[in-house]
Amino acid sequence: MIKKLIAKSVFSLYDKLGGGKIQANYAVIKAKHETPNKIDADKINKYLLENGFKGKLEDQPLMNKSDISKRMATANMDKLHSFAYTGGSYGEPFKIPYSKKRAIVRTASFKYFNEAAGYQLGDPFMLIAAKQKPKWWQFLRNEYRFVPTNLTQSNIENAVNLLVKEKIEVLIGFPSVIFELATYIKDHGVKHQIKAVVFTSEPIEDTKKNHIKEAIGGNVIDRYSNEEVGLIAQQKEFGGAYFTNRHNVVVEILDDNLQPVKQGEIGKVVVTDLAADIVPIVRYDTGDLAIAHEYKDGQLIAISSISGRVTExxxxxxxxxxxxxxxxxxxxxxxxxxxxxxxxxxxxxxxxxxxxxxxxxxxxxxxxxxxxxxxxxxxxxxxxxxxxxxxxxxxxxxxxxxxxxxxxxxxxxxxxx
Known part of the structure; x- marks a missing residue:
């Protein structure tokens, strides 16, 4: 309880020192997602015009990592706040510049979607990630980090023991690792307090997803995101469709002729980040494939069956x-x-x-x-x-x-x- 209060207080203080902009953006994002409205066309057109793009969104060519890197070479970095680094999983590591404004939108977006998944600010959570963070950082967030460089049975056992000891309520991270934790929990009859599980970064087979749900219980959902634009879409319920981030991310699923696919058809996932203000990200080809699930007045608002990267x-x-x-x-x-x-x-x-x-x-x-x-x-x-x-x-x-x-x-x- 003390750690939970500390995490809440630290976040509140951090936001107040920044003028309360995270909470203000959070309120806007939450209101935006309470109804299935699409992103306003005027907002999209204004973003394109401000960043030197002529014509409508559908007229723009696709961007890739190389295009973003080229734009960074001539970008005005006066507003630079930080960089987000992609993992380089597929041989193309690079960094994305974030302004303070864009970083705030990102934080507010994850706050909303985390809550939608079952996490409340201050809840003790385990983040399965590729890199460690300082202990003081984890303490202030009531976070416990598991870096799965080697998934030996001993390491799995230690991670599960930590889940129990610290009464961790939320698991966030790679589903391949969560699957190993869930299997240990089920095989050993481990009692725990996990109430929510959020998958990130990797696809997962339905059988394994069901296995995790059965072993752990709670709210088990999948998230679709990347470092380039942040959170793209997230399930509302176990096994359901992925609803797009309609605050600032325009999602398209296109065929080989760069035309929107019909509902139920598969295509490449292309995203536009209206919050990217240092280097514009317009029709960025994520390298992923997915199925269009639902359109609203011609704009995609939900996708399904994200089937992995084109490069694979x-x-x-x-x-x-x-x-x-x-x-x-x-x-x-x-x-x-x-x-x-x-x-x-x-x-x-x-x-x-x-x-x-x-x-x-x-x-x-x-x-x-x-x-x-x-x-x-x-x-x-x-x-x-x-x-x-x-x-x-x-x-x-x-x-x-x-x-x-x-x-x-x-x-x-x-x-x-």
């Missing part, structure tokens, strides 16, 4: 692209039917060569492995060479993420499509 596109033995998440059930269904829930990673390492890496645990029956292999060959082609490899840990990316699907071919370019 996998291919059949004949070179045809296949959605990574379409392969998921072919792997996890045989495992779950037999009562096994190991962490795994499926990688394509050559045009017809694949590797299924399974984290060591209980010995898997040969029949289960054979079923998985046959399933994958049905989808990928009978010529597929599928190697089963048992590992002590799935090696994390520099960001701490452990992607489920990886394309490790040296020439993994899109000309295979």
């Amino acid at each position: 596109q996998l291919f059949t033995t004949t070179g045809s692209p296949i959605a990574p998440l379409a392969l998921g059930p072919l792997i996890h269904m045989p495992l779950s039917k037999a009562g096994y829930y190991p962490q795994f990673q499926f990688a394509q390492i050559a045009p017809a060569k694949y590797q299924l890496r399974i984290r060591k645990g209980a010995a898997l029956p040969k029949a289960v492995l054979t079923e998985i292999e046959l399933n994958l060959k049905t989808a990928l082609g009978n010529e597929a060479n599928i190697e089963m490899v048992f590992v002590d840990d799935i090696k994390p990316q520099p960001s701490g993420k452990r992607p489920i699907y990886k394309n490790e071919m040296q020439n993994r370019c899109t000309d295979m499509r």
